[in-house]
Amino acid sequence: MIIDGVEVLVTGGAGGDGSISLHHERYIPRGGPDGGDGGKGGDVFIMASSEVDGLARVYQRRRFTGGKGEPGSKDKKHGRDGENTVVMVPLGTSVFVLGNSDEKRLVADLTVDGQKVLVAMGGRGGLGNIHYATAAHQAPLVASSGEKGEECHIVLEFKLLTDICIIGPPNSGKSVLLSVITGAEPEIGDYPFTTQKPVLGTIASDRDEIFVAELPALISGSHNGKGLGCGFLRHAERAKLIIYLLDGSSASPVEDKAMLIEEVSLCREKLMIKPSIIVVNKIDLPQVQHRLSWLNETLGAPGVPVMFISALGGQGIPEFMRRVKEMISRDDVKEGPPSPVAIFHPRPIRRKGG
Ligand SMILES: Nc1nc2c(ncn2[C@@H]2O[C@H](COP(=O)(O)OP(=O)(O)OP(=O)(O)O)[C@@H](O)[C@H]2O)c(=O)[nH]1
Ligand SMILES: [Mg+2]
Structure with missing residues (x-):
């Protein structure tokens, strides 16, 4: 529990x-x-x-x-x-x-x-x-x-002290992405809800370490307790950046994005004002390659960048990391102890x- x-x-x-x-x-x-x-x-x-x-x-x-x-x-x-x-x-x-x-x-x-x-x-x-x-x-x-x-x-x-939270539907590759960017070793599986509780990893940076958390998956109805519910979203409350990770090979990444936004706004509306990036994963797969330009046109929103990566194959990861670090430092607020x-x-x- x-x-x-x-x-x-x-x-x-x-x-x-x-x-x-x-x-x-x-x-x-x-x-x-x-x-x-x-x-x-x-x-x-x-x-x-x-x-x-x-x-x-x-x-x-x-x-x-x-x-x-x-x-x-x-x-x-x-x-x-x-x-x-x-x-x-x-x-x-x-x-x-x-x-x-x-x-x-x-x-x-x-x-x-x-x-x-x-x-x-x-x-x-x-x-x-x-x-x-x-x-x-x-x-x-x-x-x-x-x-x-x-x-x-x-x-x-x-609530976890984390700079970045990865939120996404089941199997979108959240655990693979966390392991690639931080070296953490979450369980990875091709079945839904492999990750049952938040997992933390750290990225070394010029200044302090950057803390990244993978949260359990959201599905339609999480706000009503479906799947693993959505109580874990409280751990995103202190984050400076939210990454919405989509599976580019799913039936409809566009609907997946709409589902994530809806669930997050129903569960913890205050997360909606945080800086975020939409990231489409699994671009190593040919069926995802075919959809890239269409996804780029349909997923964007004002002020929310869309990026394409393969967590497994490494494509797009350096550019993604640059963007993440830039967005985090932009938001750095210096507070006294x-x-x-x-x-x-x-x-x-x-x-x-x-
Ligand atoms: N082809 C391909 N497969 C990927 C990629 N990233 C993840 N996968 C596969 O997708 C499946 C799910 O990966 P996970 O990282 O466990 O997904 P998750 O989002 O953490 O899943 P839950 O914890 O269950 O919500 C695994 O079989 C991974 O090998 C990718 O970039 N390309
Ligand atoms: Mg996982």
């Missing part, structure tokens, strides 16, 4: 109670109050790590709580703070908070190794009776309870039992 989204309950640890204690020592009959404060409850963080490749582990647990603060004790001893809980997620995880009517609010987009967000703060420790002594009450028998930790429902959604710790306070703090 591919897990790209999961709802979890996060609760900060409860603070430890303050202590009620009176100082006892020989020959000091009426020692004052010496009850220490409780420790703070542990916080819950969500942290991105390049060592984590999915949300499956989070899905198995779905409930995370910070450690409890220890109560204070005599001799003014402060209770130990509760341990923080850090939930590890893959790079590319968005963190949303669920509101009362289930609306989602984005609180962090974790895209850098080690970047983290505080989602539930632990409660403060209660005060020991040393704080309650007054001139009138020099031996108070009162202390306060530790606070409850914050609690909220959050949703984690994982995100802040390493984002803090989010879901709820006001309440006293235990209050």
Whole structure:
């Protein structure tokens, strides 16, 4: 099962109670109050790590709580703070908070190794009776309870960090193309839905690496759950360029293109505004050669180039690569590094039992 989204309950640890204690020592009959404060409850963080490749582990647990603060004790001893809980997620995880009517609010987009967000703060420790002594009450028998930790429902959604996404109908050659341009080794087969989940590869470039993902195939009705559905299209949301890969030898590449555009716009309309290229594959086959000029005339759209390649034979690949790199760099947006710790306070703090 591919897990790209999961709802979890996060609760900060409860603070430890303050202590009620009176100082006892020989020959000091009426020692004052010496009850220490409780420790703070542990916080819950969500942290991105390049060592984590999915949300499956989070899905198995779905409930995370910070450690409890220890109560204070005599001799003014402060209770130990509760341990923080850090939930590890893959790079590319968005963190949303669920509101009362289930609306989602984005609180962090974790895209850098080690970047983290505080989602539930632990409660403060209660005060020991040393704080309650007054001139009138020099031996108070009162202390306060530790606070409850914050609690909220959050949703984690994982979207690949990829520059280019290859989208196409079954058998159009997405896996062959990915393997040729990146050296990745996806399974290749002449049957539909060989690729069942996104596969990543990288292209070395003068600057950074370029990440390319092959997504599972789209068919007519994917938006209604046919085939493998279309939930995987979320992984194209961060892409700078979409490659629509068509099988030049199919019954109608023109209808295939229309189907892809329709499914993408029904499933994730916001992908439609991304720069894209229509690529016709398998031009090594004679029946495709015969159609080239007709396909060139019928597939084009304003601002969307049409290219012809043979992923298997290598024809058109150098020109295709040049074009891809040019389109990617044109779209490069330089962003400063995100802040390493984002803090989010879901709820006001309440006293235990209050
Ligand atoms: N003649 C020819 N065959 C190709 C070419 N590219 C891919 N094929 C063949 O087309 C079939 C499907 O290739 P894949 O790369 O697995 O196709 P896919 O789009 O990844 O398929 P799914 O993952 O099932 O959606 C395989 O038998 C490939 O050998 C090409 O350029 N020319
Ligand atoms: Mg494939």
